[in-house]
Amino acid sequence: MQFYYDDKMPLRILDEGDFWKQQENEHTVVLRELAPNLETPFVEALMAWEQAFAQTQGMFVRYIEVVVRSGNQVSAETLHQIRELVTFAMQQSEQFIQLLNQIGETSAPYRNNPVAITVLNHIRRESEYFIGITQALLANQVI
Secondary structure, three states: OOOOHHHHHHHHHHHHHHHHHHHHHHHHHHHHHHOOOOOOHHHHHHHHHHHHHHHHHHHHHHHOOOOOOOOOOOHHHHHHHHHHHHHHHHHHHHHHHHHHHHHHHHHHHHOHHHHHHHHHHHHHHHHHHHHHHHHHHHOOOOO
C-alpha cells in the first residue's frame, strides 16, 4: 500500500481493513468446505472466526461512515480509535494464523490432502500480508 493518500489516509486504511476482514471471513468458509470431514473442534473454531471477522469488518465499515461524514476533518479521538481498531484487527489475524498452523499440523484431512494444505498456506500468507500492511501503517504513524 502506498502512503501518499494524505487526508484520505484514514479512509484508505479503513478500506484495507474492511477488505481483508471480508477475505478472512470468506476463508473460514473455504477451509470448512475444502475438508468436509474436518474435525469438529476445527469446524467450530472456524465458524466462530467467521463471526468474529464479520464483526470486525462491521467496525471498519462503521468508521468508514464516520470519516466520510466528518468531511475528512477527522478528530484526534477518532484517529486514535481507528488506530486501536487496526491494532486489534492485526492481532486478530495473528491469532487466526495460529489456528491455521494448528489445522495444518494436526488435522488429518489437511495433512493428507496436498491441495488443502496449499490452500491453507495461501490463506495464511494473505493474513500475513494484512499483518505486514498494518505493521507498516502503525510504524509510520500514518493514523
